[in-house]
Amino acid sequence: MSALPDRRIGVYVCHCGGNISDYVDVDRVIASVEQEPGVKVARTAMFTCSDATQTEIVTDIQEQELDGLVVASCSPKLHTFTFRNAAKRAGLNPYQYTQVNIREQCSWTHTDDHEGATEKAIRLVRAGINRTRLTSPLEPLVVETSQRALVVGGGIAGLRAALGLAEIGLGVFLVERSAELGGWVGRLGEIYPHGKNGYELVAGLEEKVRARPDVTVLTNAEVVGKSGSFGNYVASIRVQGEQGPETIEVDVGAIIVATGFDAYQPDEGEYGYGIEGVLTLPEFEELLSASDGPLELDGRSVRSIGYVYCIGSRQPHGNAYCSRYCCPAAIHASLRVADRGAGVSQYHLYREMRAYGEHELAFSESRKRGSLYLRFADDDPPTVIREDDGLKVTVRDLLTAGEEVTIPVDLLVLVTGMVPRSNDELIQALKLPVGRDGFFNEIHPKLRPVETVVDGVLIAGACQGPKTSSESVASGLAAVTQTAAMLKLGRAELDPQVAVVNGAACTGCGDCVAACPFAAIAMTGTNGNALAFVDGAVCKGCGGCTPVCPENAIDLLGYTDAQVRSMIDGLVAAV
């Protein structure tokens, strides 16, 4: 083992107001680690993240001339940036600080074993100190950013985002897979809540987008690849050229994915789907928009309509989520029916109605105008049959004391929800994070709702999860703001905790190139003299390359092999 560098490290162990100290003996943790080599300051704090304690840390760093910081409190997800900033304020390089999680990993998980939780905390803090002892100052990588963005998907969210980007002074490539812009909304007639016409809304947007010289619209086009890094991506787009398909490349700083959703398609026989007169919600909306006056289906007058809610949503063995747009959409459709002439009986068969916000008013309105709502139990769904005298739906109505009733209807609407769109090629090309439900994932549902873990790749609209058109537009514009915040500065700072190659040890075998999921490593030089080269701007610091190198020639800054080994030593040593 090489001689330990002479370090001056401050260690702060947090009570978290009892969240930690009710189970972990924080004083014992301090007593066990304060004699570790290099530790100059070791103390506990009631709330380490409080302004007062942060100020204390800053003062300690400056007065004691500390060159390393260990905070043992909660998850690094929560406070890494808090303490990196504290270090920065004190003049300490933020990468010489280590977060140790003794709340989620000790006190919260071992509430029944105070002794065990305390010992584990001691080991983790010791590992943190060992890692910190081997830190060196790192500086963020600075890259210049392109002043153009790519929008994938020409539905209402993508169109509005493209227009927003152009208005803010960024060049835009808008890529749409189908032949026409407009997406779902562009095919709809009157849409809730204000009865505006979807087709007209989208046509107006499209006109504005096409009028902008700074927006390039590509239809019949698909994104098939992405290289480069945040601020300087090169996107490969397959377009229909005059001589068949060809691939073009565009330089963009950021990518907004607004690829929308698919409508849930019931299986044959699911709630009678496939029987004459049984339609999905989109099919029914198409029928409503196709004519005026009293409603007809296949030339016959419709006098009675049934609606069955939550088809394909909130299923115990299928899509567990609520599609949230369908309740308001079906209520609104029933009001449109009522507007077209009295005398149509409408029966809504539901599990729970979710008419949130102002949709509640439409729900009340529809009841006042004669729609009857019948509630069925989750495990007792309605059955649908067609007999000689017509279509019939039978349901046990919980609102009529569980009475089983049969409703003859001329038309039955299956109120279908949204499902993720099949986009495997795009997911592969952009490395999009996909959630368990198949929709794309944001970093933080509240505070970073349109950014993904891939820097400079944002999501907007219903590709992220079921949304109404107004919610989709709002998220499209949020993505515009985030894109502008990243690109308008003209430069971006990237995390310097990336892989580096020791050129003297590299034999050019290429194993690391194959191991990298981000295509950040390339071989340079000629055959026989090849060397691996890591593009720090592309590397995510995942560490996937380091264990495969047969020569140990590749290391991850911030988590070097030496650091990880020293952490293991700290974990396994006796307490």
Add this chain to the structure above:
Amino acid sequence: MSTVVSPELAERVREAGAFDAEACMNCGVCTATCPLGLDVLPRRVFRYVMLGLEDRVRDESETVYSCLLCRLCEESCPAGVHIAENVRTLRRHLNRSLYGLEV
């Protein structure tokens, strides 16, 4: 055995006067406040009318006539259903359809 739903009963009841219970959301405040503790009146009987379950309405005709029309339920109804008016209409309908009386 399930009963067949029809809008026709509600239409006939309305010939006897105002009947409006669509706003009812089945919260049960009416049943809870009823000084007679009438179990099926008003909300369940109103559902029978709206769904067109005529036999059920006939079965409960005695309850419809037992109501005191005190309007305690109506005062408490969060959906603003005119319960007493509905009961009066229902009685007129039953007078006609059950007893052949024109009042």
